[in-house]
Amino acid sequence: SQTIHQWPATLVQPVGSPLSLECTVEGTSNPNLYWYRQAAGRGLQLLFYSVGIGQISSEVPQNLSASRPQDRQFILSSKKLLLSDSGFYLCAWSREIYLPLHFGNGTRLTVT
């Protein structure tokens, strides 16, 4: 069966510090991978998605970037965090583009 791992579960970082969140999928090959952000009391906002190694599509302009160095690895990064980057970040995968999504457990990021 397929599983998705996302870490860390919680993270507190100062403004201006770098960020690296990692997500890996097991049990499948060539998954479509996604990074979502969920702000408090809000729905989900798609940040990035990837259909293959090195292929990244950005949905919204922002302080964040994503990379896919391996088939089942998806990394969310920032060179300098802003206060507005605080939120709950969810990694997800799917067999078909966008449909349906299987989510990781999420990372709670607090920028102080």
Added chain:
Amino acid sequence: AQTVTQSQPEMSVQEAETVTLSCTYDTSENNYYLFWYKQPPSRQMILVIRQEAYKQQNATENRFSVNFQKAAKSFSLKISDSQLGDTAMYFCAFMNAGNNRKLIWGLGTSLAVNP
């Protein structure tokens, strides 16, 4: 623009009873997909049920079923025999089956199942 509206920010239900969560959407497309996701306090997002717009039969998954009214653009979720573990945030989501296959999310309904 396509939108998804969940008009009930919070709901509560007694254990073993039935509750219905509402969702409406706006689209000019004919082919699309609809989803209900559940996010319990653990924060993991879990797919509950999905519906293809071309199917007239309402989707069912154990205690969860939907009432899909295509003409009314309504996609409500019914939870039967509610259990304490059903306490969660429930999100309705829409996806166009065409080229622009992006998930559009509602803002969610917080459901509390009371003992």
